[in-house]
Amino acid sequence: MSRTANIQAVKTIIADYIKGTADSDPALLKSLFHKSAVMSGYLGPDLLLGGPQPFFDAIAANKVGPDYTAEITELTVTGRTASATIVEDNLYGLSFINTFHLLHIDGAWTITSKLFHHD
Numbered sequence: 001m002s003r004t005a006n007i008q009a010v011k012t013i014i015a016d017y018i019k020g021t022a023d024s025d026p027a028l029l030k031s032l033f034h035k036s037a038v039m040s041g042y043l044g045p046d047l048l049l050g051g052p053q054p055f056f057d058a059i060a061a062n063k064v065g066p067d068y069t070a071e072i073t074e075l076t077v078t079g080r081t082a083s084a085t086i087v088e089d090n091l092y093g094l095s096f097i098n099t100f101h102l103l104h105i106d107g108a109w110t111i112t113s114k115l116f117h118h119d
Helices: 003-022 026-032 053-061
Strands: 033-043 046-050 069-078 081-091 094-105 108-118
Touching: 003 026, 003 069, 003 081, 003 094, 003 108, 026 033, 026 053, 033 094, 046 053
Parallel strands: 033 108
Antiparallel strands: 033 046, 069 081, 081 094, 094 108
């Protein structure tokens, strides 16, 4: 896969993450994450460490409002590794900065970690 094709593939994964969040689609979101993915960060003063399942559950239980917006602000692809950062506003009334790490495994890109900070 060419460098530009890899960049586009990673952009697509992150765009699908944004779409899955906006559409309250936990199945789509789950398909983007590796089965051993980790998710960590701060929600206010609370440190959360673990896998993405609680995020999938929250998306399944609560519709995301029409004011939700997200934008890719950084993207780096280096060989079979990548990182991407998005800024989210109005996810259940909260704003976040999320940094994702992705790996190219068995011919496909997958999210292996999400680090988040609630503003």
